[in-house]
Amino acid sequence: MKYINKYLNKYNLETQLTIVFLVISTSVISIFGTYHYYDQIHSLKKAKQENLYALAQSITASLKEDIYSQNYSSIEQKMQGLNEIGEIYQISLFNSEGATISEVKRDNSNNLIPTYRYIKKNILITKIKEIFHINDQLTLQIPVSFAGYNLGWIEIISSPKKIQNLKYNIIKNTILLSLIILIAALVTIFSFLKIKLKPLNQLAIFSKKIPEATGNKINMLNSSSEIRTLMNSLNWASERIYHQQKSLTEQNTLLETRVKDRTKELEDAKQMAEKSNMAKSEFLSCMSHELRTPLNAILGFAQILELDSYKFDDNENDNIKEIIYAGNNLLELVNKILDLTKIENGNMDLSIEDISINSIINKCVTLIKPLANKSNLKIINNIDSNYTVSADLMSLKQILINLLNNAIKYNTVNGSIYLDSEIIPDNRLRISIKDTGQGLDLNDISQLFTPFKRLNSKYNIEGTGIGLIISKKLVEQMSGAIGVESTVGEGSTFWFELELSSNNITKISTTPVRLASRL
Amino acid sequence: MKYRTVILIITLLYTVNINAKNTFIFARAPQLTPAVISKTWTPFINYLSESTGENISLKVYASRVDFEKDISEGKIDLFFGNPGYSIIAHKKHGYIPIIRSSRKLLEGIIVTRKGNGINSIKQLSGKTISFPGKNAFAASLLIRYHLDQNPDIAYKAKYAKSHDDAYRNVLVGTATASAGVMRTLEREKKALRDQLQIIYTTPGIKSHPIMVHPAVPKTTRQAIQSQILKLSKTEDGNKLLKSIKLLKPVTANYEEDYKQVEQFAINAYKHMLK
Numbered sequence: 001m002k003y004i005n006k007y008l009n010k011y012n013l014e015t016q017l018t019i020v021f022l023v024i025s026t027s028v029i030s031i032f033g034t035y036h037y038y039d040q041i042h043s044l045k046k047a048k049q050e051n052l053y054a055l056a057q058s059i060t061a062s063l064k065e066d067i068y069s070q071n072y073s074s075i076e077q078k079m080q081g082l083n084e085i086g087e088i089y090q091i092s093l094f095n096s097e098g099a100t101i102s103e104v105k106r107d108n109s110n111n112l113i114p115t116y117r118y119i120k121k122n123i124l125i126t127k128i129k130e131i132f133h134i135n136d137q138l139t140l141q142i143p144v145s146f147a148g149y150n151l152g153w154i155e156i157i158s159s160p161k162k163i164q165n166l167k168y169n170i171i172k173n174t175i176l177l178s179l180i181i182l183i184a185a186l187v188t189i190f191s192f193l194k195i196k197l198k199p200l201n202q203l204a205i206f207s208k209k210i211p212e213a214t215g216n217k218i219n220m221l222n223s224s225s226e227i228r229t230l231m232n233s234l235n236w237a238s239e240r241i242y243h244q245q246k247s248l249t250e251q252n253t254l255l256e257t258r259v260k261d262r263t264k265e266l267e268d269a270k271q272m273a274e275k276s277n278m279a280k281s282e283f284l285s286c287m288s289h290e291l292r293t294p295l296n297a298i299l300g301f302a303q304i305l306e307l308d309s310y311k312f313d314d315n316e317n318d319n320i321k322e323i324i325y326a327g328n329n330l331l332e333l334v335n336k337i338l339d340l341t342k343i344e345n346g347n348m349d350l351s352i353e354d355i356s357i358n359s360i361i362n363k364c365v366t367l368i369k370p371l372a373n374k375s376n377l378k379i380i381n382n383i384d385s386n387y388t389v390s391a392d393l394m395s396l397k398q399i400l401i402n403l404l405n406n407a408i409k410y411n412t413v414n415g416s417i418y419l420d421s422e423i424i425p426d427n428r429l430r431i432s433i434k435d436t437g438q439g440l441d442l443n444d445i446s447q448l449f450t451p452f453k454r455l456n457s458k459y460n461i462e463g464t465g466i467g468l469i470i471s472k473k474l475v476e477q478m479s480g481a482i483g484v485e486s487t488v489g490e491g492s493t494f495w496f497e498l499e500l501s502s503n504n505i506t507k508i509s510t511t512p513v514r515l516a517s518r519l
Numbered sequence: 520m521k522y523r524t525v526i527l528i529i530t531l532l533y534t535v536n537i538n539a540k541n542t543f544i545f546a547r548a549p550q551l552t553p554a555v556i557s558k559t560w561t562p563f564i565n566y567l568s569e570s571t572g573e574n575i576s577l578k579v580y581a582s583r584v585d586f587e588k589d590i591s592e593g594k595i596d597l598f599f600g601n602p603g604y605s606i607i608a609h610k611k612h613g614y615i616p617i618i619r620s621s622r623k624l625l626e627g628i629i630v631t632r633k634g635n636g637i638n639s640i641k642q643l644s645g646k647t648i649s650f651p652g653k654n655a656f657a658a659s660l661l662i663r664y665h666l667d668q669n670p671d672i673a674y675k676a677k678y679a680k681s682h683d684d685a686y687r688n689v690l691v692g693t694a695t696a697s698a699g700v701m702r703t704l705e706r707e708k709k710a711l712r713d714q715l716q717i718i719y720t721t722p723g724i725k726s727h728p729i730m731v732h733p734a735v736p737k738t739t740r741q742a743i744q745s746q747i748l749k750l751s752k753t754e755d756g757n758k759l760l761k762s763i764k765l766l767k768p769v770t771a772n773y774e775e776d777y778k779q780v781e782q783f784a785i786n787a788y789k790h791m792l793k
Contacts, residue, residue, distance in 0.1 A: 072687035076687075100690075114708070
């Protein structure tokens with residue numbers, strides 16, 4: 001039942017009911033047809049049996065005397081004379097000893113002719129006996145007696161053709177009757193279903209339109225109680241949805257107005273901010289230029305003083321050195337601020353070209369090595385790559401120096417710096433620089449790429465606080481990315497990614513094994 | 520005048536009396552119904568009358584007994600019957616055979632059911648033999664005569680109404696054997712015939728003759744004889760002979776044709792000799 005239900009649920013209700021009614025009607029009418037057929041066949045057989053019995057009685061009556069006086073040829077002639085009685089297929093006459101007296105049977109041309117089959121049976125029929133054969137033939141055995149003597153028996157077999165013809169008629173009529181009833185039943189059922197399911201279909205169509213929230217109502221007051229209940233519920237739902245939709249639309253409109261207002265406010269604020277930023281950049285730029293001129297003068301004069309160091313005592317010389325040192329630091333800061341403002345204003349001109357990673361890394365490592373040696377740091381360059389990247393040479397150099405500088409600055413004494421590279425998806429090369437310093441916590445990391453947010457103060461290390469932001473801006477201008485991964489107490493890994501130049505792409509595709517191992 | 524008239528009338532009557540010839544009666548033994556005999560024999564009798572110039576008249580019988588009585592009393596001028604009647608008529612009144620069919624010999628047969636193990640009449644002792652009636656010439660009288668020559672064979676006789684019934688008695692099992700003649704056995708359907716076997720055939724007897732009473736003038740007798748023989752020379756004549764089953768007629772001779780079966784005939788028809 002569960003399975004049938006599961007199967008039927010694939011179809012709509014009308015189809016389901018149609019299938020169920022079809023199956024039930026067909027089954028019921030098939031059973032009725034079968035019953036009708038067997039009932040008719042039974043009646044037919046009974047009628048045939050009675051017919052044959054009457055026939056056998058009249059035949060025996062006419063043959064009795066001949067059997068008694070053993071007029072065998074006369075019996076044979078009389079039996080042949082029954083040719084016209086189509087119901088007879090075969091007649092056999094046996095004497096009281098069970099021996100055939102005479103036997104006639106229909107031949108191919110449908111004539112009753114003697115078989116001349118003389119046999120002796122070891123039985124004696126003393127009671128009427130009927131045998132129905134599979135082929136619808138009926139055999140009737142009737143004892144024959146005359147003047148108190150048992151003369152033997154007659155065996156009469158009905159013609160199969162007659163009964164078969166009638167049987168075919170019965171089958172034909174039964175099928176016809178069953179079909180008529182079936183069609184009538186189906187027409188009635190389908191008409192009934194159509195009428196009964198029509199409101200349901202209308203409700204289904206109506207329910208589909210409810211989400212449109214038109215607030216329409218359906219009126220089917222003449223339907224059955226269940227349909228009316230359903231109709232009321234759907235009408236209620238339709239109305240409810242209409243009202244809700246209406247209030248929702250109103251609120252939406254209100255919200256949209258608010259959003260528009262806020263967006264405008266934000267845009268205004270953004271424009272203000274941009275203007276402020278521009279003003280800030282312009283201010284910084286102007287200020288730096290203005291600062292650099294006197295600073296160069298200060299530095300120039302300090303260096304002149306340094307050349308004449310013999311004229312001053314040690315304390316004065318130390319002060320001169322301090323002036324030069326502080327002046328240089330200030331100059332570096334001013335230069336960097338200028339770079340940053342240039343980048344932010346879009347005044348930084350990049351010249352993108354194919355740059356060999358191997359050679360630039362080596363150059364930068366050579367440049368930074370003396371500084372590393374001071375802190376007794378080991379630089380382990382694992383980059384042995386003949387790839388080239390699309391980048392601006394000066395910017396790339398600046399980024400590398402900056403990151404290497406940081407790795408030295410924030411390392412521990414006797415620590416190490418590891419340089420690695422790997423190919424990553426989208427034909428990019430990632431270069432990572434790992435130190436063995438104290439590492440960064442999440443708070444540190446969030447402030448890393450913000451201007452003037454220095455961690456130096458925390459670690460008591462000198463710096464401008466805008467190196468990383470410059471590196472970030474430069475990498476982004478070269479369509480790259482920059483980032484950091486760090487574990488407190490273990491060290492940090494700064495990485496940046498750049499696009500591989502197009503001549504490398506073919507190289508990659510021809511060396512898939514290497515690519516895979518790197519990935 | 521009166522005398523003259525009387526004399527004339529007497530003379531006339533005398534003349535008529537002289538011119539009126541004898542009418543010969545021709546009888547046919549009642550093996551078939553009177554109607555059938557009349558129909559088949561009348562053309563032949565007419566032919567004989569016309570060709571011989573004698574008055575010959577056909578007599579038919581409804582009963583065998585009446586026929587036998589007429590023969591036994593010698594009332595008939597000519598007759599056609601079985602050799603038994605012919606021999607009795609010869610012995611009692613001197614009837615002379617003039618013509619017989621040269622075609623067939625009369626012989627009786629005994630049949631049994633195939634496969635019942637009986638192959639000779641000696642095995643029929645104590646068994647039932649079915650005969651087609653008591654008086655059938657070859658199938659009953661002749662066979663019984665020959666069987667009776669063997670006193671060892673103590674059979675039981677069962678008389679059926681016809682040859683067909685006699686044969687069927689054997690097949691049904693109501694008799695072990697049946698007497699009959701070839702003609703009636705061959706008339707049966709092959710399916711039936713095939714179940715029977717002939718175990719005995721009697722010696723043959725020459726076929727039915729036409730017998731003539733000795734009182735019939737010799738000239739008339741000879742005329743009839745020659746007219747019948749003539750018939751076999753024409754197509755129409757043969758047709759006529761065929762209809763009365765007197766095919767290929769030849770002159771009959773008592774001594775040669777029937778003498779040897781005198782004893783059988785006397786035995787079979789002794790009631791006629793009384």
